[in-house]
Amino acid sequence: MKQYLKMDEWNIIEEGFDEDNNEVSEGIFSIGNGYMGQRANFEEIYSGKSLKGNYMAGVYYPDKTRVGWWKNGYPEYFAKVLNSTNWIGIDISIDGEILDLAKCEVKDFVRTLNMKEGYLSRSFVAKLPSGKQVKVDAKRFVSITLKEIGAIKYSITPVNFEGELSILSYLDGDVKNEDSNYDEKFWDEVSKQCDEDGSSLIIKTKKLDFHVCSAMKLDIVKDGKKVDYNHVFIKAEKYVGNSVTLTVKQNEEIVMYKYVCNVTSRDYEIEELLEVCNKNLEKACLKGFETLLKDQAHAWGEKWKQSDIVIEGDVSAQQAIRFNIFQLNQTYTGEDDRLNIGPKGFTGEKYGGGTYWDTEAYCIPFYLSTADTSISRNLLIYRYKQLGKAKENARKLGFTKGALYPMVTMNGEECHNEWEITFEEIHRNGAIAHGIYNYVNYTGDKSYLGQYGLEVLVEISRFWEERVSFAPSKGKYVMLGVTGPNEYENNSNNNWYTNRIACWTLEYTSKVIDYLKNNEDQRYLELAQILGLKEEEISKWQDIIKNMYYPVDAELGIFLQQDGYMDKEQILVKDLDPKHLPLNQKWSWDRILRSCFIKQADVLQGLYFLQDEYDLDTIRRNFEFYEPRTVHESSLSPCVHSILASKLGNQEKAYEMYLRTARLDLDNYNDDTKDGCHITSMAGSWMSIVEGFGGMRVEDGKLILNPFIPEKWGSFSFKIMFRGNLLKVNIKKHKVIITSENKKLITLSVNGKDYTTENEIEVLS
């Protein structure tokens, strides 16, 4: 944990340059627009520690799986989000001396992520080894109105000299992934142009043939006027650059505008890439940097209108939640139904940019409430489209029926290769089913069930049916050899959460079947035919539901995380010398495995998902048992605890866990932000406020709020979209005001009482 960023309600601010923070900042200050994104690398060359990252959504590489000891069933490849053409590059030299912050004395360094308007800026004065000082102001963004466009304003002012200033602006496709095996590079050059007519570069991936075309245009402005200059054109392997050399005077500001367009073969025919790219670039240049930036600010304003959370009296909490919402909106916009949400978004390579169960368990609730319904629907359809591959995956592992969705995927194929995760962390299948429930429950869009939902539910149910086995010794169905959400247990038997979510899937699938039988009988018959659905299997599911074994500790009145959990030595985290934390850095794996310590909510994850099924006392007993044993070494853990603590009235714990989830990256809690931000858990931060402090849930189509306000806060408000209504929920110390921002009639329940309005409700509390 390290706090070096300045507190501010709308900005993330780094003041002063510390090389040791650079990689962390590169992650935190990342910018993106759902279509492309990048880490906050410097424009100019930097020889210090840096993880370079420019990413195009959906462009990945199936790198050969690397493993010490092969196990049957491992996937052939591990997909990697691709570091793509570096299009921000602007190298500066002054009288031949290179501007490289690693080799300069850096003064007045400020890096800012302006979340309100959606841009990254940086300014500093660098003293070069020669003693020459240069002032730089850089600003850049990836447009959310013209998604293929990125723009940079890079201004240079000689502070104490006059001389020759060279500016080399380039597109560099000769880049690599840090996580590539054998240091292999993944790109080949297709073509390039670099002359009077323009600069562009097309590269393609060595496998899968993704083409990325980038084109750039440059303007140089002095005294508010465009300067005509002599280009020097530079071409190299997978590289094009334009170099300009100007004689500059002391205190004379030179501004370079760099406009770039990036298009890919995911959206266009290969032959038209260059033409489209140049056309879009032309359009952007016509607008010019300042207009583009104004559009950007306006568009971000619209986003904030739908999704902002305002907290009074707690800058740290305010900054954190805006950062979380901002990064989520930068990562995924829902416009492209082939895409999903990688755990690191555009902020790093880790986890390969693949899709995890995080999407259903954490992100869907966020997008349900803060964006158009079509966005979360697209996330569900993403899985629907991959059903065939999920069935193949189950076959590969020896199942004769059903679908097992992969732990990590780009295109539906599994691409993770730890047996205890890949093969055993099958609860993900349940989360995917639960995502469907969540969507339908929130939106009321039951049409989804007949259209797409049932097929997925039936195939997942079939998987569970085959995955459980009947243990005559217990007279019950059991599920052996699984890893639950708590990955600090592997290959355990009867993980309560997995058993429960499996049966819940069978229950929900059965309900959906009944619903369709009764309401869409024609479609149901059609689906039954397509799926070869038989009454016997439905009744087999009922048998499993009735006779599933659940481990419990009757005396404590709790569900047991898995068989034998109480055989472990029971120690609480608070009684552990802090020098042992984080366990995953301090302890050997076997020690972690046989300890009682929990990486992330497991039983509690189930109680969160299915909270309507359990009374408060049950939730409390389990919370009070498991929370003190949980080390939260997964980013996905604190939010679930925060929400349940809110529900249980434990406001202090709820607030503590909120800060932990919301400031996870800003304060680098787990010392891993240099790899990138924890994007998917940011949705959990949002949930902690809206579902936790706000007590929001939907029951039988009705929106329910049971809010409280953390002691430290003066007030807070959040926006939610609910069935066509855009609601602002404003919670003050003794009052809750709910405003329908689009003046639509709504009935909702606040603190157990129903209210109907098309304007504003004020509830004293």
Add this chain to the structure above:
Amino acid sequence: MKQYLKMDEWNIIEEGFDEDNNEVSEGIFSIGNGYMGQRANFEEIYSGKSLKGNYMAGVYYPDKTRVGWWKNGYPEYFAKVLNSTNWIGIDISIDGEILDLAKCEVKDFVRTLNMKEGYLSRSFVAKLPSGKQVKVDAKRFVSITLKEIGAIKYSITPVNFEGELSILSYLDGDVKNEDSNYDEKFWDEVSKQCDEDGSSLIIKTKKLDFHVCSAMKLDIVKDGKKVDYNHVFIKAEKYVGNSVTLTVKQNEEIVMYKYVCNVTSRDYEIEELLEVCNKNLEKACLKGFETLLKDQAHAWGEKWKQSDIVIEGDVSAQQAIRFNIFQLNQTYTGEDDRLNIGPKGFTGEKYGGGTYWDTEAYCIPFYLSTADTSISRNLLIYRYKQLGKAKENARKLGFTKGALYPMVTMNGEECHNEWEITFEEIHRNGAIAHGIYNYVNYTGDKSYLGQYGLEVLVEISRFWEERVSFAPSKGKYVMLGVTGPNEYENNSNNNWYTNRIACWTLEYTSKVIDYLKNNEDQRYLELAQILGLKEEEISKWQDIIKNMYYPVDAELGIFLQQDGYMDKEQILVKDLDPKHLPLNQKWSWDRILRSCFIKQADVLQGLYFLQDEYDLDTIRRNFEFYEPRTVHESSLSPCVHSILASKLGNQEKAYEMYLRTARLDLDNYNDDTKDGCHITSMAGSWMSIVEGFGGMRVEDGKLILNPFIPEKWGSFSFKIMFRGNLLKVNIKKHKVIITSENKKLITLSVNGKDYTTENEIEVLS
């Protein structure tokens, strides 16, 4: 499974050349002398499938650990037995055309491993693409009288032509390991010589600085006379070669003798390597090939006198057991106490040549009975010397005391990196303790206990003490998160075998402490001081012994392999469609894990080790339960089953399991012999006959025999060394004859009755 070798009592014979069998044959026909060894690669160049292997015992490489996902506690390196200088190379060309069996028509091919005399021979007629036919007879061995010497006789006869014959004889250090990461080569050249004064090459490993010096001398003989010839000297990177070109006539035999000496920096100072090497080579050349070979045959004769097993009426069984004994004696001679027995010996790279628990569990019984006591004592001392590293290893994994011996090691450090094995397969510690018991019980050498044994026993006991935990839920000690001998279960709780061998260690250590207190009180006090041994810990051990939890199925009257084993679907191997076998090639890992199928004896391994503690009915119930669930996909499994089946009077099963262990490689049972032979399990084949069919055991210092004879056999006999006696045990259909070959007085028990003799006992049965 594939049978292509000819049955013969003393030889392994391959007739006819089939490229597809070559790598398997390279493993099976391997030769070695404990000091060095090699796969049966061809002398001449061969472009077909081949795994090159020349190994110098104890020369290894700490290759960087390769792993997909790093876990805390993994070792930094995975040790690899090194493919070293290829010293057998003799390339042949005829009028410029290269002799390469992959490109010739091969006739009359015969490869023979003469086990009686200890050499490898090969003969064939090759028709080259040009139509020229050449007859080759090659014979080679690594000397067991001059262990640094290898010698080759390579004879070439033109069948249907006359022309220019070139013979290029070389030493090539530019070799690689197939299992190297990133195709890296592990050797650097130090120096070389190749001129009138001789040919030699010194190379050294890139890490650890092992130097290997090889020197060669050549003689060419025609018509029984040495030929003077013109050398061409060839030098290249890590390579020296002598080329000779002769004009040859049809049917004129040219014989090349190649003598090589290999010495390493393990035995000599680096500066003296070359001198020693040349001196030894000189000595060998003076003797000449035929004399060296005669010495070899004689020395092997002596080995056979001590260790031969003769089977009448079953060539297949006879050939197999001799092959097993031969390979064991080729692998380990016990002369160098820094060495141990790699699972593949000198026959392949797999398993990195490291030391496993195989040594204690399987090999020590063999060497105890077939070699001087000092040999098995050296194997124990090997572990004693590594006690410090085993303690470090325990510390690395977070234990505050005790020693955990590594799963795989070269020098005492762990070098395996699968968490479920490295961290969890801790029963190995028990086998190492049991090895001490076994040695003392067999030899009566109690001096070992005070000298070395107790220190190891106490540190292992301390490990067990810390590794168990008390489960209030059970009121018992439990052991969580282990992998038993059956590696088809991982991270299981209360593996019966591990719990038992842990408690057995505590029991035995306590007994040894009592013995020393009573018999070597001074040494005991000294040891107690060195070890900081306290009465409290000894009484803590008693508490653990008394209160250890053992999973059982009371109804079936069996020990349960681990908690929850009976929750698995119970299927027998015989009811499994054979298309599923071997499981490790056909099933995904998760499917294997949650099935009831057993890779190798687990509970039965414990009942074998501790058979004196369990009555026959208990052994029978467990055998009858577990054997039908065991797939024997570990080479170490069938022998234990064979021995127990013998004990239970199930002769048919005992014989079936004997063939499975003894012919495992010859018949390539598990389709993996191309990687090399299963050396350590070969000791299990020997045990199957001596301890199984022969019913040999030692109780309270007395040798006990309870033999039976497999139906198919006319008679069988084996030799055992027992406390200074060399006994021949000859079992005929209705008679057992025991002869003291060195005429020493012995009292032993046969079929429950005691006999004393210094000559011969005949017992009717």
